[in-house]
Amino acid sequence: MSVPETTRRRLLFGSTALGASAVLSGCLANTPPQQENQAAVAAGGGDNAAPGKHVTIGFSAPAADHGWMAAMTTYARAQAEKLPDVTFRPTEGGSDVSQQIAQVETLINEKVDVLVVLPADGKAMTDVALRAMQAGIPVVNVDRVFDSPDAYRVWIGGDNYGMGINAADYIAAELERANVANPVIAEIAGTDSLPLTQERSAGFREGLAKHGLEVTRRVAAEFTAETGERQATNLLQAASHLDAVWNHDDDQGIGVLSAVEAAGRDEFFMVGGAGSRQVMDRIKAGNGVMRATVLYNPSMCSSAVSLARLLAQARGMSDLAEHEVPRSVTTYSAVVTRDNVDQYLDVGFAS
Structure with a gap:
């Protein structure tokens, strides 16, 4: 009995598939032991939650x-x-x-x-x-x-340079959204002699430059509420108008906000740094100059x-997959706004 051409093609295809399967099975059977173990390497760390030696x-x-x-x-x-x-x-x-x-x-x-x-x-x-x-x-x-x-x-x-970049990107986006031309942007830094302050300032400066912007006014405090209030007072007296302010540290930000309120200034918005609970509460309330903070998470x-x-x-x-702890871990400086503040309240610290 003759076999129709379409049926013959199906039989040939099936035979080819079976042959390929047999070859594949043979290849798998001859897989070197080191390749067989590759899947296990992905669990190199083991169960970290399981108790280990004291x-x-x-x-x-x-x-x-x-x-x-x-x-x-x-x-x-x-x-x-x-x-x-x-x-x-x-x-x-x-x-x-x-x-x-x-x-x-x-x-x-x-x-x-x-x-x-x-x-x-x-x-x-x-x-x-x-x-x-x-x-x-x-x-x-x-x-x-x-x-x-x-x-x-x-x-x-933490990523100090990244803090500056993310603060700059947020400020640039907000100014563009508000259609502000030639903005006056201020920076209230921490202790200038510390590398971390220098890295934050470099990130902020270079982040703004990507958007064709620059820091117009800058003062440096010392990561305390007292120095924050003093330096913010000096800044506000020297600048009759501001559009945006980045304050490096939410602890010194307590003093900065006191100076802002004492001066009765509200023409600008402010971005903080580190992520204190007090600042997050102000962001959530949405009734002051505090618009966002860039995390540097404790x-x-x-x-x-x-x-x-x-x-x-x-x-x-x-x-x-590695069996050892990595050499370095850099945390991410997320920008906390009114839209996502509830997601980060658990890591807000008391200033």
Whole structure:
């Protein structure tokens, strides 16, 4: 009996498919062991939530002289309390660098398993961090970076340059939306001698330049409400009109807002920095100059404690394929506005 051409083609196709399947099966059967294990590598970090060996985490940070710094210590302690396999050994916040160095030396002598250090001065504390690493104690360097990469196993901190960029992008978009031509843009920086302030200012300046804008007026405070109020008063007296203001820090912003209210000025909008709860509440209320804030989240200290635990337990991060904790982690500086403020209230800190 003759086979119709269409049926013959189907049979040939089916035979070809079966042949291909057989070849494929043969290839899979001969897959080298290292390729068979590739799928398992994706779980390199294991289950981070599962208890591991008990470890002692030493913690050192400067004195809690303003809200953001106090929140860093609060977050670290709270995270450690959630971890049943961790003993948390914090030191009292030092009033100066030499006191903090002595406290870290004490933790080294106690042979803690791992150190989390937010240095008052990264350069000044590099040597003691190097000694910890040389003693076999991994160091998690938080925010203010040590001078040598050998002084820490992992760094975690905020994106100061990115803060400036994101603040500039938001301000430029708001000015364009309001159709403001030749705007007067002011910047109230933090402590000018600090690299973090320099990076924030560079990001802001270069971010504005992308939009054909520039900083018209600039003053620098010192991350306190008192200096913020004093410098904002000087700025407002020198500038009869402003269109937008970026204040680097919400702690000094308490003083800045006091000066604004005392002067009765409301012709401009203001963007903050770091993300205090007081500023977020003002943004949500929507009844003043405060329009947004750019995060520099103290919750990074919670993450630092979690990373320290994994380092001491020789584990990686469960959502990453690598078997080790990464060398560095940079947090993101989200812009908090009235539209999304509810999403970020949980990380707002008290100024």
